[in-house]
Amino acid sequence: MIILGISALYHDSAAAIIINGDIIAAAQEERFTRKKHDNNLPINAIKYCFEAANISMIDVDEVVYYDNSLLTLDRFMSNVSELGNEADFLLETKYKGLIKSRLSIDKLIRNEFAVIGKKDTLSVCEHHISHAASAFYPSPYESAAILTIDGVGEWATTTIGIGHGNKIEILKEIDYPHSLGLLYSAFTSFCGFKVNSGDYKFMGLAPYGEPVYYDLLKENVIDIKQDGSYRLNMEFFEFHKGSHMTGRKMEELFGGPAREIESKITKREMDIAASVQKITEEVVAGLARYALELTKEKNLVMAGGVALNCVANGKLIKNGVVRNLWVQPAAGDAGGALGCALYSYYQINNNSRKVGVKDSQKGSYLGPEYSSEEIGEFLKKNNYTSQFYDDKKELFRDVAGEISKGKVVGWFNGRMEFGPRALGNRSILGNPMDTEMQSKLNLKIKYRESFRPFAPSILKEKYSEYFECNIESPYMLLCENVVESRRLPFNREELMKTHQGDMLPVVNTARSDVPAITHVDYSARIQTVSEDTNPDYYHLIKEFEKITGCPILINTSFNVRGEPIVCSPEDAYKCFMRTEMDILVLGNYVLKKTEQRKFDDIDDWRKEYVLD
């Protein structure tokens, strides 16, 4: 049975294809169109899925959309009713899109592909059921409590459910406008970052601040019950009106206007980030505890955009809320494409589900790959100078050697990752022991804010030597602290005062013997790398360890600020030449910057990508 899942028309459009329950392929549309968070019908991603499965639309038994637009219409019209004469903006901007696209999703698909699978029929799955399915079905658990938290689906913003065998059931929900995801986004926006793409920055900013606004938030903005359920005080929010996330009341509460985008980040923003992060962790922990209690399960699975908050996830383990946690790597809307397809296969079509020791996400390496021949052809056609390695062991040794000398490497190898994280197939790699590597990578390679942390990829078996927790984190979705024995004395508050809030000198001060991946609170967003999931990446790190004694590489996504992660060799080469990266690895080929001729980049490429 072949099922195609589609998420589209909100943000992060994606497609996924499963055959008899096996996840064959999944990809986000942005990777093909080079438009970050592309929300259009994922035509390219669908075509890629067909290619990977060697089928066409007429072979598909079921096509499923991840969201029920009629329920969204219901929520939208209720929103309009609530607003009364303040509904102008919402009606003028959002309604048109809803009617013309989301309610026409079947028409859009038919226009492009002539039919919608064998039945020429589109199935529709609720948004949070799609999330729940994406969390439970690929997990390594026979049964589990399910927690989904995001901005908003149709009505639901948070759900608790249970998964057992091939069935899932949603038990409880919290509805719009009360939304932890929208609360987080509202403060992301208030602090001058873009909603969705700026959420990671906001999370990365939190360790620079103190949660001094925590009580203020709880007294005024959000009411949290013991069981993790919550309500927002809508007097402080404007997102339901469609134009802004917050308004004057929020400005009054925090003693001044929202931060302008790209202006200097002040202590206030750092403290707000720390306070909102603390609130988020409290709610997530409460929801998780209640979900486990309600379902009497010991395993927990999570999805929805908030499940990408690796700091909150890490605290669930650290604080003993749960021992067994699995988070869908594409936890945001993209993962809904996979979830709705799996839901149709297991729940609706009642197919049996086999659970293995490992999850069935395949390392989330579900995107396109390019053969050595294809890469060779690309290089030859463009006359780019490269060195071919017949023996990959030699390649690993040479590249690891370059990284150990402080070189920055663009690493393009195997299938592209599904989800927002680069997991060693479309990654920029660097030496984690280099004190200045964090600011170098941020400012000269990624062209992004200097304060943003970098993640470590560590050999699975060496994890506990460097980090405090001993649970695997193959998808970079858990934050843990560097072990005390590796930490260096570091007083963030004092340094911030000394440098009058300038974060760069703070970033450049070593916090551990792996300073480039140790955040200012000694935390790190970890990826554990195992030989069976990604042998090439594993052996590269192993070679680096042989040279330096350190089993860790810095791993950041292969892109610049505002650009989607690279998909093809051409994307990778462009990104390599446009930045101060030293080396590019394309499968078996190694390219050195010094050997490349001047890149004929006619257009001002920085204008190509809207800053996130």
Added chain:
Amino acid sequence: MFLTKEIENIKNKVTNNSKNVFPIIDKSTNSYYINYSDSIHQKESCCEYCSDFLEFKKELIELWSESDNKIFYNDVLSSIMQVRDDEESIIEAIQLYNYMM
């Protein structure tokens, strides 16, 4: 101009009657969860417009229960598509919505 007379009419109607379509914060309760089975959004009927909403929702629930649990096949969508196919403007969209109700 995107706003049409029909939308203005709706706006006037709801402006005169609306509020509290969203759930009210009640700090006295110990939990804000709602049961999923009760969650097809039976908000309070504060005006004629909202009453229409409830009717619409009831229809949805019926269609929902007739279909295969939470996924429902093309029944509802196709009926909308037939009406909508040759329409482009927001006026027809509003009429479509009224038709649904």
